[in-house]
Amino acid sequence: MIETRGLRKSYRSRAGRETKTVDAVRGVNLDVAAGEIFGFLGPNGAGKTTTLRMLATLIEPDGGEATVAGADLRKNPAEVRRRIGYVAQGGSTWDESSAREELVLQARLYGIGKAEAHRRAERALEAFQLAEYADRKTKTYSGGQRRRVEIALGIIHEPKIVFLDEPTTGLDPQSRAHMWDEIRRLRTEGMTVFITTHYLDEADALCDRIAIMDHGEVVAEGTPAELKREISGEVVIVGLDAATTPRAAELFDTEAYVSKLETVDEGGLRLYVDEGATAIPQVLRRLDHAGLDLRSIELHRPSLDDVFLTKTGRSLRES
Amino acid sequence: MKLARDTWLIFQRQTQLLLRNPVWIFVGVFQPVMYLLLFAPLLKPALNAPTQAAAYKIFVPGLLVLLAIFGGLFQGFGLIAELRAGVIERSRVTPVSRLALLLGRSLRDVVSLIAQAIIITLLALAFDLRVFIGNLLLAYLMLALIALMTSAVSYGIALKVKSEDALAPLMNTVAQPVLLLSGILLPLTFAPGWLQGVAKWNPFSWAVEGTRALFNGDLGNDRVWQGLGIIAVLAAAGVFWAARQFARSVR
Numbered sequence: 001m002i003e004t005r006g007l008r009k010s011y012r013s014r015a016g017r018e019t020k021t022v023d024a025v026r027g028v029n030l031d032v033a034a035g036e037i038f039g040f041l042g043p044n045g046a047g048k049t050t051t052l053r054m055l056a057t058l059i060e061p062d063g064g065e066a067t068v069a070g071a072d073l074r075k076n077p078a079e080v081r082r083r084i085g086y087v088a089q090g091g092s093t094w095d096e097s098s099a100r101e102e103l104v105l106q107a108r109l110y111g112i113g114k115a116e117a118h119r120r121a122e123r124a125l126e127a128f129q130l131a132e133y134a135d136r137k138t139k140t141y142s143g144g145q146r147r148r149v150e151i152a153l154g155i156i157h158e159p160k161i162v163f164l165d166e167p168t169t170g171l172d173p174q175s176r177a178h179m180w181d182e183i184r185r186l187r188t189e190g191m192t193v194f195i196t197t198h199y200l201d202e203a204d205a206l207c208d209r210i211a212i213m214d215h216g217e218v219v220a221e222g223t224p225a226e227l228k229r230e231i232s233g234e235v236v237i238v239g240l241d242a243a244t245t246p247r248a249a250e251l252f253d254t255e256a257y258v259s260k261l262e263t264v265d266e267g268g269l270r271l272y273v274d275e276g277a278t279a280i281p282q283v284l285r286r287l288d289h290a291g292l293d294l295r296s297i298e299l300h301r302p303s304l305d306d307v308f309l310t311k312t313g314r315s316l317r318e319s
Numbered sequence: 320m321k322l323a324r325d326t327w328l329i330f331q332r333q334t335q336l337l338l339r340n341p342v343w344i345f346v347g348v349f350q351p352v353m354y355l356l357l358f359a360p361l362l363k364p365a366l367n368a369p370t371q372a373a374a375y376k377i378f379v380p381g382l383l384v385l386l387a388i389f390g391g392l393f394q395g396f397g398l399i400a401e402l403r404a405g406v407i408e409r410s411r412v413t414p415v416s417r418l419a420l421l422l423g424r425s426l427r428d429v430v431s432l433i434a435q436a437i438i439i440t441l442l443a444l445a446f447d448l449r450v451f452i453g454n455l456l457l458a459y460l461m462l463a464l465i466a467l468m469t470s471a472v473s474y475g476i477a478l479k480v481k482s483e484d485a486l487a488p489l490m491n492t493v494a495q496p497v498l499l500l501s502g503i504l505l506p507l508t509f510a511p512g513w514l515q516g517v518a519k520w521n522p523f524s525w526a527v528e529g530t531r532a533l534f535n536g537d538l539g540n541d542r543v544w545q546g547l548g549i550i551a552v553l554a555a556a557g558v559f560w561a562a563r564q565f566a567r568s569v570r
Contacts (some may be wrong), residue, residue, distance in 0.1 A: 056412050078414055086412040092405035096336055108328050109413040111321075153409065 001161055001192045002032035002055065006064035009050050024050045026216040027064065032194060032209075034160075037187050039207030040196040041304070047216040048196040049089065049165055055194070056086040056163050069160040082110070085154035085162040089169065092150050095139035099130050099149045102138065103156055110157035124152040128182065144175030151182060155191065162186060164195040168202060180206050200304040210304075212311060219311040224304060231302040231310055233259065234276040236283055239296030242267035248292055257282065268295075276301065325416040329423020337431060348435040351386050355379070355442055366505070372447040379443045380458065380530035381503040383436050387462045388497065388523060390432050391469025392490045395477030398424070402481060407565075417566040421474060421558065428470040429463045436462055450534050458533040461526055461547055468554035475561030501527050522549045 009025040025047040032038045040048050053059045055068055057077040066073035069083035093102055103121035104114075112120065125131045128148040138146060147167065154162050167183065168176045183206060186193050197203055203210050204224045211221040220227055240248055245267050252258050252271055257279055260272035273279035276299040287294055337343065359378050360371075368374035401407050410420055436459060440450075450458075473490065480486055500514075501507075501523035507515055518524040529546025532538075 058408065058411060081412060081414045084412070086409075088405050088408050090405050092409035094336075094401070094404055094406050096339060097332075101332075101335075105328065105332055106409070106413070109325070109410065109415040111414065157413075 001034045002030060002038075002066070002068050002194065004028055004030045004055070004064065004066040007051065007054060007061050007066055008063040009047075009054060009059065009061055023216050025054070025061075028213075028216075028218055030211060030218065030221075032161075032192060034192050035187065035190060036208040037183065037193045037195065037206055039203040039210035040194065040213060041198065041200070041203045041210050041308075042196075042213035043198060046213045048213055051213070052086075052163050052165055052194070052196055056084060057081050058086075082157075083160050085157065085159040087150050087154040087162065087164045087167065089165040091146065092153065093138040093146060096137055098135045098137055099125060099141075099152075100134045102149065102153060106153045107156045112157065120156055124156055127185075128152045142175075144171055144178060147171060147175070147179060148182065151179075151186075155186065159191070161192040161194060164193065166196055166198070168197070168199065176202075200308070204304055212308060214308075214312045220307060227304065227307045228302045231306050233272055233274045234279075234302065235300040236271040236273055236276055236279055237264070237268065237296075237298045237300060238271065238283060238287070238294065239264075239268045240292065240294065244292050245269065247290070248287065251286055251290055251292075252283070255282070255286070322416050322419055322422075325419030326422045326426065328415075329419055330426050331423075333424055333427040334430065337427060344431055344434055347386075347390055347431070348438050351382050351435075351439055352442065354382055355439060355446075359446070370447070372449065375443055375446055375448040376450075376534050377506060377531060378504075379439065379448055380534045381501075381506075381527055383439060383458070383462055384465060384501070384523065384527050384530055385498065385503045386435060386439070387432055387465040388469050389494060390435065391428060391466045391471075392473045392494055394424070394428050394470040395473035395486050395490070396483055398474050398477045399481065399483055399486065402478070407478075411565075418558075418562040420565045421471060421562045424474060425467050425470045425558070425561075429466045432466040433459055433463060448534075451536055454533040454536060454538060457538075457543070457547075458530050461530050461533070461550060464547070464550045464554045465523070465526060468550065468557040471554070471557040471561040475557070475564045478561075478564040478567075497521060497523055500524060503527055506531070522553055526550050 007025060007028040008023070010021050010023045012019050013022050028051055040052070042048050050059070054061045055066060055073065057073065057080050061074065068080045071079035071083060073080055100121050103124055104117045107117035107120050108114065125134045128151070130145065130148060130152065133141060133145065138149060141149065151164065151167065154164070164183070168179050171179060180202070183193055183195065195207070207224065209221070209223050210227070211218045213219065238248070245263055248269055249261060249263055252261055252269065257273055258271045259274070262270040264270060271279065271283065280297065280299065283297070284294070359375060362368065362374040362378055363371050366374055366377060368377070398407070407420075440448075440455070476489065477486055480489065500518045500521040502510070502518065507518050507524060510518065525542060525546040526549070528542040529540070532540035532542050537543075
């Protein structure tokens, strides 16, 4: 549905007298399949929004090629516009207009006739649970309601792909969960959804596949499960008394299923294993056998943050 | 066809929003009305005009041109608010014509200017101003072209600078000399030779002279077609340039 090869964009920025070129996006290759929710993950300033805006025809790429919804991005941007929807990060509704007015106008800008535009607006208001406030000015809406109007605006013309730029940023947890359901509903309706986010849990829970972007490049791509699997194994954290820790360390050092072992300062061990589910019973048996008292045991599965850490050398939470 | 349809959609939307707050039309007309009521009465003795009506024939056209220039130049502020709200970006991802994004807005400005011009003309009629209706309509055409040009230029600049803080001083810097060099408040016939020479290069001074000739019933005056011609060419250039700014990437 989206295919890019070597997509590039650089900006000239001026600091004092010097002008320097900032490579915002340096050769991005992406393949997004029809009907999936594709997550574009990365810290602020990684080039996510620039890439998205290029794919949505808002800025012209400096180089590379892209096909979006079957149309050539660089040769035929007008056709791309007809086939995609785009929901910007900073909002897109006018305070003094109502949701209905905005929806009707948006549909008409896509060349849809008046009667049909009104029908579609009505349907969108129902689908996004906005009917109650349909004729109120959007400045009276809550953040979540406003965001729903914006998504409804982005898909009023039934595009093949919809681009959502950080759709849940700034929403409270409840509205966020609600928004995830809305996004899943778009996929059910056969749309391809391309979202950017810097929330790892969002990418993990919502996306079928993700690409991680850092410093203008895609550093990893795959399903969340695949990416996590690439990070070697899982960690069993065993809580022990400080006094018994050295003995326990000796015990597990020789076990074949433990690939690496670290001691925890306040007492306990971190055991790196391939699969926690099979390792834990063996660990418990071994400790029991040796008569060592266990204070706690927990399993740490690699998160997308660990993936990010491995790929970029820093944590996404820090950046 | 598509251009006409798109322009109509944008025009409709903008007009609807304006009519929701019609007070702005009256705010815009407030200053010229004050000039008309509190400044114009000084003119009969000052200009040595034979009657009050003769003084108004000189002053009212200038006042209307002033209204068209300023009314247009300050439209960019509204656009910056729309930019910030993301409305422009939202329009730009649709296949809507870029020229229509500009024209729809500028035509709204032209219509609201003509409404204001009618208010001023009606008030002036109360002060014994008399104008032949055909000439008045031609004068309104001149005003419409001026407003089309100034509002288009204002939108173009707003898209470039993207902030009110930059737009306000810029517009004032442009508007002041343009205003003083066009003989709007007093005819430039009073000006010393060098000032008249400089004013020759100001297209608005041609527009003002043309409009005055129309109010004076002097349809055959060369300044009429010259003024209309100059302003029409500039309006076309302004619209062309500003539409390109809409097509370019803006945030």
